[in-house]
Amino acid sequence: MATSGNVLSTLTGINGGITLAIEVAGQLVPLVKGAIMEIRQIATGSETVTYELLVQTDQAELGKIIQLSTDDLATWNAELVRQGAAPLPVPPVTGGPDPGPITQSPEPPKTA
Amino acid sequence: MKVNRGLLAVFLAYTVVMGGCAPRVKTVTDLPTNITERQAQDWDAAVANLHKIAAASHAIGEGIVTLNKDGLFPDGPAYVKALQALGKIDQFQITAATLLQKSPNTFDAGTKARVQGYVQQISAAILELNNAGATGIKNPGKLQEVNNLVLQLTASVNLVLALTQ
Numbered sequence: 658m659a660t661s662g663n664v665l666s667t668l669t670g671i672n673g674g675i676t677l678a679i680e681v682a683g684q685l686v687p688l689v690k691g692a693i694m695e696i697r698q699i700a701t702g703s704e705t706v707t708y709e710l711l712v713q714t715d716q717a718e719l720g721k722i723i724q725l726s727t728d729d730l731a732t733w734n735a736e737l738v739r740q741g742a743a744p745l746p747v748p749p750v751t752g753g754p755d756p757g758p759i760t761q762s763p764e765p766p767k768t769a
Numbered sequence: 770m771k772v773n774r775g776l777l778a779v780f781l782a783y784t785v786v787m788g789g790c791a792p793r794v795k796t797v798t799d800l801p802t803n804i805t806e807r808q809a810q811d812w813d814a815a816v817a818n819l820h821k822i823a824a825a826s827h828a829i830g831e832g833i834v835t836l837n838k839d840g841l842f843p844d845g846p847a848y849v850k851a852l853q854a855l856g857k858i859d860q861f862q863i864t865a866a867t868l869l870q871k872s873p874n875t876f877d878a879g880t881k882a883r884v885q886g887y888v889q890q891i892s893a894a895i896l897e898l899n900n901a902g903a904t905g906i907k908n909p910g911k912l913q914e915v916n917n918l919v920l921q922l923t924a925s926v927n928l929v930l931a932l933t934q
Contacts (some may be wrong), residue, residue, distance in 0.1 A: 705796040708809055712873045713908045714817040722823045722866045729827050730859040733852045736834060742849050745856035 723750050793817045804874060812876040816869055817883055818928040822891060823862050825922035826847035829898070830855045832915055836906060846907030861887045861894070888929040894925060 706714075727747060734744035779880070792810035800806060833851050836842035858934060865887040872880045906912040 665784055704794070706794055706796060707799045708797050708801065708804070709799060711794060711797055711809060711813055714875070715813055716870060718816055718820055719866045719870045722820055723863055723870075725823050725827055726862040726866070727861040730856055730863075732834070733830060733856045733859070736837075737849065737852050737856070740844060740849050740852070742853070745853065748860055748867070749869050750863055759921060 770896045801926075803873065808876050809873075812869065812873055812880065815876075815881070818925045819869065819888075821860065821925035822858075822888070822922060822929070823846055823866075825918060825925060826858045826862065826891075827857065829915060829918045829922060832918060833902070836908075836911055836915075841911050842902075842906050845905065847901045851853055851898055851901035851905065854894045854901060857894040858891050858898070861891045885930055888926055892923070892926050892930070895926065897917060 659761065727750070730747055739746050771781075782888050796808060797806050797809040797813075800809060837844065837848055846904055855861070865884050868880070868884060869876075873912070899916075902915050902919075903914060904927060906915060
């Protein structure tokens with residue numbers, strides 16, 4: 658399964674010549690060709706980037722993390738159901754309030 | 770419950786050794802006036818290491834389900850506990866990522882502490898996963914493979930926990 662790291666690696670292997678866009682908060686944000694070099698810099702962790710590009714790139718990476726985790730949770734839940742155990746709830750991710758303090762973090766239901 | 774003592778020992782060693790966390794990006798330019806470069810670097814480091822945690826936990830989960838299908842981690846209470854631990858890890862990954870999405874401009878000590886709190890709960894779930902694997906995985910070689918993946922996961926967890934307060 659592709660991860661955001663794989664996606665970044667793929668993107669950094671592109672030598673320009675295309676219009677690149679990343680998804681931020683559900684919307685595609687176009688990036689100019691020169692931005693590919695800056696994404697490479699973020700992926701390799703060695704250079705200078707603007708704050709705006711850092712936030713755009715990391716927001717896209719966080720979106721991929723949430724998608725991967727949600728997909729994985731669905732897989733484990735299917736296995737739990739097959740075992741006769743209760744599935745775990747998926748935490749709210751978009752459009753909701755701030756996740757709240759640690760004491761309000763999600764607690765999966767107890768199962769037998 | 771049987772405990773995988775070797776893995777726990779390495780887990781503790783990582784906890785002691787990982788005293789710092791190098792930023793992924795050396796220099797951040799065009800910062801808003803209310804944000805320091807260190808804040809931006811720490812937020813970026815938290816994102817990077819949460820990504821590593823998600824990739825490692827994904828690999829571990831796929832490995833455990835494959836072991837079950839191959840009959841090397843049989844159905845039963847230990848397998849259920851492993852799945853529940855994996856589910857908890859994903860729940861806290863989602864919650865931590867959601868918080869990070871909302872906080873690039875407000876990654877102060879309080880927000881950082883909350884992210885670390887979620888990651889500490891991931892760490893607790895890793896221990897539950899470790900215990901379930903030690904109990905349920907019958908093949909020593911496969912158990913070692915899972916343990917190696919858990920070590921990668923633990924290392925990334927500790928990098929987030931080591932972010933400067």
